[in-house]
Amino acid sequence: MHLGLDEPVRECQYNQICTRNSSPMETLSHKKKRTPRRKWQIFPGRNRFYCNGRVMMARQTGVFYLTLVLIMVTSGLFFAFDCPFLASNLTPAIPVIGGVLFLFVLGMLLRASFSDPGVLPRATPDEAADLERQMDAANGSSGPGYRPPPRIREVVINGQTVKLKYCFTCKIFRPPRASHCSLCDNCVERFDHHCPWVGNCVGKRNYRFFYLFILSLSFLTIFIFAFVITHVILRSNRSGFLNALKDSPARYPLTGREVVVCFFSVWSIVGLSGFHTYLISSNQTTNEDIKGSWSTKRAKNNYNPYSYGNVLTNCCAALCGPLHPSLIDRRGFIQPDTPQPLSHSNGSGLYPSTQNHTHMCDQEHCIQSTKFVLQAAATPLLHSDPVMMGRAGPPPSGKTSLGGPCSSLAPSQPSLPSSMPGLGCAGDMLTLRDPDAHCHHHHFVSPEEMPSPLGPSSLVLPFAAHGGHLNPAQLYDPASQDSLHEDSVRGLVKLSSV
């Protein structure tokens, strides 16, 4: 289903412990050892890379292909069946404008989908250790049974106090407006939302492409809708309305369906464009708006510290501001002596800093069971945090009926965004409460809520409780990019090596 040109190869590189028979993988790993590897191949987040690291998307890309198909099919039908009539009877400018719009829409969609949204690279082991030291020093000694306070730094920006949270997965204090996307398992700068329609997160680097995509798509759907109606009207003027419709199925079999698709799309996409126009003009992200971070309902003198004060400057800054480069350097070659970022390890140097061999063979079943056990063990330690907002968001192009696709977006917060009055999908978002209705990556907590220094001892207990039939080697072997799994696995291997 995916382009699959250069999908990252998952290799069994810990051959001495890997008991699973995977000879085709091993021969591949031998080959790979000779060629220098690129950084995308050891990227710790849950992303897919194509074209040798040039293209970066989220793991679940099915809905993106649906978006692409819907746009292409509807536009294709328009150009094939309506444009000839309109060009000859009205003006040839119609297909030309339509074509330009269509190409722009596609360009912006691909740009939004394929680019890095602004992923923050994870901390190097030294950096993480330094931060831990600082935090321990700040917290002081803790007595038995004392739960350390949540790791938060407060900073004053333009007179507003903003809390910077510590991300347990990435081992960093998140910059303001950054959020951790649990679908992609990355911290993203200026995180807006994770968009399944686009197949990627929407963040600092691709927000303008996303906005231009939905804006131009609104124009395109209105354009197609208007001219398909015009076509039917012109035809009915000539041969009567009923005859026009009768002709329609016979000669232009899908005009009716086009109208239906466009009708629903117009409302949802235009609504979404309006919502994002509001967000841009007030310099807020979807995340902030849904949480009500800068709403005056929270506190009397609450205001948005990032806003430039006037609508025009906010719009210009969002759309025409400087284009930041990608921070993750996915196509760079891995240098053997440079420290590699952690993927949710204990940070105490359990393994050599070259984390090149963190990608293992994929066995979803074992990953899920391990994750479940760890989360069950860690649940009492967690504090609730509406972090899962990171993965929700209004869908940008609802070309199909609103019920089905919207069920894939599950905001964990019950409060409605105050500024989404006419949005078609808002009704559906209200009814969705169960975050587990979403893809299997979501359990009742998000990975970043796991306090990182669980320690190997606490990992032994869940596995013992699990009946002991998951031996370390078997666990170790099928680790994938799942950072939680890697953490548990490292702990176990350390134990087994003692």
Next chain:
Amino acid sequence: MAETHILQDLQHQAAIASKVYVQRDYNSGTICKFQTKFPSELESRVDKQQFEETMQTLNNLYAEAEKIGGKSYLEGCLACMTAYTIFLCMETHYEKVLKKIARFIKEQNEKIYAPLGLLLTDPIERGPRVVEITIFEDRSIGFGR
């Protein structure tokens, strides 16, 4: 990033004693700016004034990269009109300034910090979340004071 031959010599000859991290300063918002507070671990190694000057220049360079004004708007509009294909041919303003920063860091390392047994890492390699300063051990090679 490419390291100069002086720095490579450092790494071969001296062992890393410790690393100091200068964190970001978010008081002015999300723009890239580092704290200019002098870390206590460097007290014995480098002059406070010198260090603060380096950090201030670094902050100024980042401010130049992120500046929103006529030039950036022009670049943004032009890019939008060409559907962002123009960046296949030219660099963004931000990337140009990042190169300038890399040159600045290299120059500072060569002239000031390497002779003192210190190494500044370009922040872009770390996020840019931190300025990583590697302190090398004082060996009998004559580093340090």
